[in-house]
Amino acid sequence: MLQGFRHIKAFMAVARLGSFTRAALEVNVSQPALTVQIRQLEEALGVRLFDRNKRQVVLTEAGRNLMPSLQRVLNELETIMDVSHDLAGLRRGRVSVATLPSVAAGLLPLAIRRFMADHPKIDISVSDVVAERIVQMVKAEEVDFGIGSRIGPDRDIIITPFLSDRMCAYMPEDHPLANQRPLLLKDVAAFPLILTGPSTSVRQLIDRALEKEGTPAHVACEASYMSTAIGMVRAGLGISVLPESAVDAASCAGLRVEPLHTPGLTRKIGLIRKANRTLSPAAEQFVLLLREVANSPLAHFSKG
Amino acid sequence: MLQGFRHIKAFMAVARLGSFTRAALEVNVSQPALTVQIRQLEEALGVRLFDRNKRQVVLTEAGRNLMPSLQRVLNELETIMDVSHDLAGLRRGRVSVATLPSVAAGLLPLAIRRFMADHPKIDISVSDVVAERIVQMVKAEEVDFGIGSRIGPDRDIIITPFLSDRMCAYMPEDHPLANQRPLLLKDVAAFPLILTGPSTSVRQLIDRALEKEGTPAHVACEASYMSTAIGMVRAGLGISVLPESAVDAASCAGLRVEPLHTPGLTRKIGLIRKANRTLSPAAEQFVLLLREVANSPLAHFSKG
DNA sequence: CGATCTTACGGGATTCGTAAACATA
DNA sequence: TATGTTTACGAATCCCGTAAGATCG
Numbered sequence: 084m085l086q087g088f089r090h091i092k093a094f095m096a097v098a099r100l101g102s103f104t105r106a107a108l109e110v111n112v113s114q115p116a117l118t119v120q121i122r123q124l125e126e127a128l129g130v131r132l133f134d135r136n137k138r139q140v141v142l143t144e145a146g147r148n149l150m151p152s153l154q155r156v157l158n159e160l161e162t163i164m165d166v167s168h169d170l171a172g173l174r175r176g177r178v179s180v181a182t183l184p185s186v187a188a189g190l191l192p193l194a195i196r197r198f199m200a201d202h203p204k205i206d207i208s209v210s211d212v213v214a215e216r217i218v219q220m221v222k223a224e225e226v227d228f229g230i231g232s233r234i235g236p237d238r239d240i241i242i243t244p245f246l247s248d249r250m251c252a253y254m255p256e257d258h259p260l261a262n263q264r265p266l267l268l269k270d271v272a273a274f275p276l277i278l279t280g281p282s283t284s285v286r287q288l289i290d291r292a293l294e295k296e297g298t299p300a301h302v303a304c305e306a307s308y309m310s311t312a313i314g315m316v317r318a319g320l321g322i323s324v325l326p327e328s329a330v331d332a333a334s335c336a337g338l339r340v341e342p343l344h345t346p347g348l349t350r351k352i353g354l355i356r357k358a359n360r361t362l363s364p365a366a367e368q369f370v371l372l373l374r375e376v377a378n379s380p381l382a383h384f385s386k387g
Numbered sequence: 388m389l390q391g392f393r394h395i396k397a398f399m400a401v402a403r404l405g406s407f408t409r410a411a412l413e414v415n416v417s418q419p420a421l422t423v424q425i426r427q428l429e430e431a432l433g434v435r436l437f438d439r440n441k442r443q444v445v446l447t448e449a450g451r452n453l454m455p456s457l458q459r460v461l462n463e464l465e466t467i468m469d470v471s472h473d474l475a476g477l478r479r480g481r482v483s484v485a486t487l488p489s490v491a492a493g494l495l496p497l498a499i500r501r502f503m504a505d506h507p508k509i510d511i512s513v514s515d516v517v518a519e520r521i522v523q524m525v526k527a528e529e530v531d532f533g534i535g536s537r538i539g540p541d542r543d544i545i546i547t548p549f550l551s552d553r554m555c556a557y558m559p560e561d562h563p564l565a566n567q568r569p570l571l572l573k574d575v576a577a578f579p580l581i582l583t584g585p586s587t588s589v590r591q592l593i594d595r596a597l598e599k600e601g602t603p604a605h606v607a608c609e610a611s612y613m614s615t616a617i618g619m620v621r622a623g624l625g626i627s628v629l630p631e632s633a634v635d636a637a638s639c640a641g642l643r644v645e646p647l648h649t650p651g652l653t654r655k656i657g658l659i660r661k662a663n664r665t666l667s668p669a670a671e672q673f674v675l676l677l678r679e680v681a682n683s684p685l686a687h688f689s690k691g
Numbered sequence: 692c693g694a695t696c697t698t699a700c701g702g703g704a705t706t707c708g709t710a711a712a713c714a715t716a
Numbered sequence: 717t718a719t720g721t722t723t724a725c726g727a728a729t730c731c732c733g734t735a736a737g738a739t740c741g
Contacts, residue, residue, distance in 0.1 A: 156460055417707070
């Protein structure tokens with residue numbers, strides 16, 4: 084690289100092979116060029132490194148003393164090259180993401196599974212936190228990037244929308260609303276509701292929509308975890324309104340999942356990056372895959 | 388040196404100062420040149436090292452990861468430079484010499500004292516061994532060089548004569564021969580002699596001379612150490628024949644020391660070096676001083 | 692003489708600095 | 717607009733390879 088270490092490589096080759104001619108072959112330069120390189124190194128260090136006695140070339144005492152150090156430098160440089168090329172080549176690295184719990188449970192695992200298959204040596208760490216905390220973590224560079232919804236205008240943050248998460252009604256298959264199409268929020272509000280806690284972004288979205296419509300609603304249960312909410316639905320306690328991406332197909336077996344076509348009930352989910360910060364190659368690649376997964380037919384999410 | 392580490396130095400400067408402009412001042416290149424150097428380094432490593440956001444330049448994750456390693460390389464190189472320049476500048480180093488005991492006791496201490504005054508950080512190690520072993524050690528590179536007399540022709544050895552060591556008679560001041568001038572070997576052979584052991588070069592020189600002259604001699608005592616011989620002389624056991632350089636003035640107090648003018652009784656002492664081996668700067672300098680001391684009026688030896 | 696290192700030199704690549712273009716706050 | 721980075725480009729430098737020279741065995 085940069086040909087900056089020709090001299091050291093040349094030195095090591097001559098020291099090992101005891102011959103300018105053979106060393107020149109090894110480092111792929113002409114033999115006179117090698118002579119010059121060694122002379123330059125000797126001049127730079129101020130000491131004679133070899134005794135040239137025509138028939139043989141042997142290290143001087145100074146050369147012997149310097150050899151281990153120079154070898155060490157060479158090794159270190161080689162390691163640096165390897166590591167950085169590994170980073171660039173996605174053969175090593177670490178990606179950290181902060182996402183909404185719904186994404187962490189839904190979209191992200193799909194992307195991670197595919198990413199790990201392609202890049203087994205790259206670690207991925209996921210923090211599932213509330214929307215506000217996502218932005219905090221991105222700003223503090225605690226994570227490479229975040230996935231969430233806009234909190235407010237922020238000059239340090241760049242949000243790139245990449246998927247829209249619809250709210251859906253989750254209900255038993257034999258529910259009176261099971262076959263109603265299209266289904267609206269006010270339809271399900273007529274029944275007991277099972278929602279997430281009041282501090283969650285999903286709950287706030289629903290509350291705002293209900294308020295806007297002036298629709299009264301009866302929240303029968305508040306569940307901290309979506310899986311709890313699903314269980315309650317399955318037990319017939321009521322209807323739940325959750326993001327489409329929240330729950331995988333398997334755990335919805337025996338349930339009817341129907342999108343709510345009420346305007347304002349679509350959560351815009353975007354990529355949250357810190358302004359003026361480039362992503363690592365690994366993170367860059369992961370984002371690419373994330374977009375691809377979000378748009379692929381494998382995922383049952385609508386694209387943004 | 389060699390401008391081979393411009394890139395790393397540039398990287399460290401930009402990383403530390405957070406500015407191409409300021410870093411350019413520090414490393415004494417134009418700012419555009421620095422831009423190019425960083426770009427080259429990034430290309431060589433395959434990773435982007437800085438996020439340039441106009442108003443500020445900050446390390447990428449890759450840059451942060453690489454920085455400690457690059458700093459280490461830089462430190463190592465600086466150490467290498469320092470050490471080799473110290474070696475060249477005689478501020479550090481080691482000189483090892485193998486000499487005849489007589490030289491080790493006589494000439495060498497004078498030279499070492501002056502050398503250490505000029506170059507306090509340079510260690511000097513002296514091996515006082517018999518002439519034959521000197522050559523062995525020089526050939527095996529156990530020492531930088533030797534001081535001794537010729538053993539036999541040897542293609543691997545270069546001997547540069549630099550002083551002649553006369554043999555002297557050591558006797559009490561009240562000895563019958565005390566005032567005889569000139570004094571010859573056959574004169575002292577008439578008295579009981581105190582000589583060094585038969586394997587020493589001094590003894591061999593004397594034996595050969597006696598044999599050549601056909602002079603019978605009575606060796607009253609054989610001493611392993613010259614100081615022993617001197618003690619015996621002082622006790623009146625006989626006359627000793629020892630090299631002029633062997634004994635310092637102080638220990639000869641009360642004794643008469645008289646050169647023997649018999650031909651062949653002058654030992655040629657030379658610098659013994661291995662062919663095709665350059666001396667270290669420190670050793671080179673020491674040899675220079677050695678010649679100077681040998682020729683100076685401070686030393687009571689005749690020059691070669 | 693044969694093998695090997697060093698010196699000499701012309702062509703080509705690299706790098707530098709100046710100046711202009713470009714980009715943010 | 718002011719500050720700071722990048723791009724463009726001509727000039728100087730550096731480096732390489734070929735060829736000739738020198739030296740030892």
